[in-house]
Amino acid sequence: MALIDLANPTRFLSLSRSLLPWLTGLCVLAFAVGLYMSFFVAPEDYQQGDTVRIMYIHVPAAWLAMMCYSIMALSSLGTLVWKHPLADVSAKAAAPLGAAFTFMSLITGSLWGKPMWGTYWVWDARLTSVLVLFIMYLGLMALWRTMEDPIKAGKAAAVLTLVGALNLPIIKFSVDWWNTLHQPASVMRMDGPTIHPDILWPLLVMALAFTLLFFVLHLMAMQNEILRRRVMALRQRAAAIRPATATASTASAAAE
Amino acid sequence: MDLIAFLDLGPHAAFILWSYGICVAVVAGLIAWVRVDRARQDAALRELEAQGIGRRSTQRTDA
Numbered sequence: 299m300a301l302i303d304l305a306n307p308t309r310f311l312s313l314s315r316s317l318l319p320w321l322t323g324l325c326v327l328a329f330a331v332g333l334y335m336s337f338f339v340a341p342e343d344y345q346q347g348d349t350v351r352i353m354y355i356h357v358p359a360a361w362l363a364m365m366c367y368s369i370m371a372l373s374s375l376g377t378l379v380w381k382h383p384l385a386d387v388s389a390k391a392a393a394p395l396g397a398a399f400t401f402m403s404l405i406t407g408s409l410w411g412k413p414m415w416g417t418y419w420v421w422d423a424r425l426t427s428v429l430v431l432f433i434m435y436l437g438l439m440a441l442w443r444t445m446e447d448p449i450k451a452g453k454a455a456a457v458l459t460l461v462g463a464l465n466l467p468i469i470k471f472s473v474d475w476w477n478t479l480h481q482p483a484s485v486m487r488m489d490g491p492t493i494h495p496d497i498l499w500p501l502l503v504m505a506l507a508f509t510l511l512f513f514v515l516h517l518m519a520m521q522n523e524i525l526r527r528r529v530m531a532l533r534q535r536a537a538a539i540r541p542a543t544a545t546a547s548t549a550s551a552a553a554e
Numbered sequence: 555m556d557l558i559a560f561l562d563l564g565p566h567a568a569f570i571l572w573s574y575g576i577c578v579a580v581v582a583g584l585i586a587w588v589r590v591d592r593a594r595q596d597a598a599l600r601e602l603e604a605q606g607i608g609r610r611s612t613q614r615t616d617a
Contacts, residue, residue, distance in 0.1 A: 348564040352573045359577070394587070398580050406573040413566040511581065518588040525595035528609070529602065536607045 305383045307524045314517045321514045328507035335500035356406035358508040359399045366396030371463040374456035386452025390442055391519035397435035423472035424480035434462045
């Protein structure tokens, strides 16, 4: 099935309805395995001790924060370039999820930072650029709410999303381009991960769990947005019919 | 690491537990948001259907 086949909202609703139970089941299983590995399999870190266990939620949340914005950027291209009918639905549905993952990343990072760095926050490049990402998510959510017409709102949001996508490589390479307190990349590196497998595997399983969670929530939020637009269209039709019937009743009463 | 050791998360246990607690709360909030929103849309569609306002495609099928 090509992406264009999913342009039909009814077809998308049907497909997502059959996919969701499987994705939800896999997500729950991944979290169960991931949390078990994070607490009962992974050892303490020789420097961080048990505080390393915060990394099993902080790192996946940060990855998802960026992945979500990437999906929004691709959706925005779909809106502006290919005019895919569900592209702006996808982008709008993803924004609150991305904001939530970014928030989790910032909070867990702060809670890890206090015992490890001695501070909840520093204005270094990585933390500041992720905070900017969080503010951008909130701005996009606000922009959608300012316009009643979802199509116009989708186009405006698509442009802003694409401009904001410049922040993604800044976040990724901030630890290389500037002197930062935040450590450099340990997993996604050209020469491979530098983390021991005992800590890497629980991290990857939790990342899978978070990714599945995102897709479950994203599909559900897209379904809701499609239904919301249906309700809006039906209410507009109802409003158009009512004055017409009222006018017809008035005219026939006057004729009598 | 057994259950007893699990309960002892070292000197910074509060930070670990707060981190996981906040994440659970955020995820629970997201799940509640999508489910409540879905219930609202379903209720609105049922109300419109009760008023006889339906989608043109379903009305064509009925005809």
